[in-house]
Amino acid sequence: MIVDCALYTGGVRRHRLDDLFVAVREAEKDDGFVWVGLHEPTADEFDALAAGFALPELAIEDAVRAHQRPKLERYGDVTFVVIKPVHYVDHVEVVEVGEIAVFLGERFVIVVRHGDSTVPHRTRTSLEGDPAMLVHGPAAVLHRMLDLTVDDYLDVTVAVDTDIDEIEDQVFGDEPGRDHAERIYKLKREVMLFRRAVVPLVGPLTRLVNDDIPWVQPVMRPYFRDVEDHALRAAELIEGQDAMLTSVMQADIAQVSVAQNRVSVRQNEDMRRISSWAAIGLVPTAVAGVYGMNVDHLPGAHTGYGFGVVMGAIGLMCAGLWRAFRKNGWL
Known part of the structure; x- marks a missing residue:
């Protein structure tokens, strides 16, 4: 002590x-x-x-x-x-x-x-x-x-x-x-x-x-x-x-x-890009799904020019979607 x-x-x-x-x-x-x-x-x-x-x-x-x-x-x-x-x-x-x-x-x-x-x-x-x-x-x-x-x-x-x-x-x-x-x-x-x-x-x-x-x-x-x-x-x-x-x-x-807001913004941008390409890819997928059905009555299915017309239509729709997304800043 x-x-x-x-x-x-x-x-x-x-x-x-x-x-x-x-x-x-x-x-x-x-x-x-x-x-x-x-x-x-x-x-x-x-x-x-x-x-x-x-x-x-x-x-x-x-x-x-x-x-x-x-x-x-x-x-x-x-x-x-x-x-x-x-x-x-x-x-x-x-x-x-x-x-x-x-x-x-x-x-x-x-x-x-x-x-x-x-x-x-x-x-x-x-x-x-x-x-x-x-x-x-x-x-x-x-x-x-x-x-x-x-x-x-x-x-x-x-x-x-x-x-x-x-x-x-x-x-x-x-x-x-x-x-x-x-x-x-x-x-x-x-x-x-x-x-x-x-x-x-x-x-x-x-x-x-x-x-x-x-x-x-x-x-x-x-x-x-x-x-x-x-x-x-x-x-x-x-x-x-x-x-x-x-x-x-x-x-x-x-x-x-x-920093968290920046990450959120980048994630939103990435999601827009992914969604845009998914939407563009959906067009040929949907058309191919329709024409892949086992039915006889499809427009142009039995003509010589049908395939070209369908592929052209797919290309035009995809190009239109790409342009629209690009204009809005999504791509």
């Missing part, structure tokens, strides 16, 4: 803590803070930690069950933040969305990770190499975690843009009329999931910049404002990608419809 738990003072990691009940007392004594990292704890596993740090019950439920939207909530001296880190799996065009719940107090940071996100590990590694930032305590941890998450958002938008460009080339490329709707719909669905992770985070970032959060020192607010700007940019890019995919899907549907 516990990935790491350590005491930090003066921007430096001091030692790992095994007894969580004395962790906050050590932090107060040394003017530092405790940083606890957990991975997908159960409710029973979280109980001892919640009691030791007096965490709010409603926030505990959200942290354990996960599937929350990005948000920031205050419970007295404890602030609860939910972040949705993302990772783009390019070869299958899937946006993997994780979840991080963060409890922040004056002397502690508790990070609960759901999924395979590397953001908590990168945050700890980055800040342990940056004592000047880490000295600001829990606010520095939250800022770096948000900063890395939003940077990942921007990286994912670049990867999604590349796939959208590829789809555009396919839709408007050398094979017009080929149906790409399945791929477009799948990518549009992933962009929607991506959007749900990014857009709701803008509100909490704005609160971190403007609201009076007790543990956020004034010196940290410009850093949160920078993250807010990047998040707004990511949100705008996602809105543009969603609109672009909608347009590409409409264009793909239109091209498929045009």
Whole structure:
């Protein structure tokens, strides 16, 4: 359950803590803070930690069950933040969305990770190499975690843009009329999931910049404002990608419809040609059928000129039908 738990003072990691009940007392004594990292704890596993740090019950439920939207909530001296880190799996065009719940107090940071996100590990590694930032305590941890998450958002938008460009080339490329709707719909669905992770985070970032959060020192607010700007940019890019995919899907549907109409027109033309030749061929077939009957009284059947007259009449009728069909564009 516990990935790491350590005491930090003066921007430096001091030692790992095994007894969580004395962790906050050590932090107060040394003017530092405790940083606890957990991975997908159960409710029973979280109980001892919640009691030791007096965490709010409603926030505990959200942290354990996960599937929350990005948000920031205050419970007295404890602030609860939910972040949705993302990772783009390019070869299958899937946006993997994780979840991080963060409890922040004056002397502690508790990070609960759901999924395979590397953001908590990168945050700890980055800040342990940056004592000047880490000295600001829990606010520095939250800022770096948000900063890395939003940077990942921007990286994912670049990867999604590349796939959208590829789809555009396919839709408007050398094979017009080929149906790409399945791929477009799948990518549009992933962009929607991506959007749900990014857009709701803008509100909490704005609160971190403007609201009076007790543990956020004034010196940290410009850093949160920078993250807010990047998040707004990511949100705008996602809105543009969603609109672009909608347009590409409409264009793909239109091209498929045009291609199907062209096939239908060609089929109709072929049917007219076949029907025309069938009608022309029906004339000699019908005459031959009549004169092939075993009866005596047929016009010209017993005269020397009868055969020539019949063949001439057949030729004239066929030529007349050919000319009529040709004039109407059927042949």
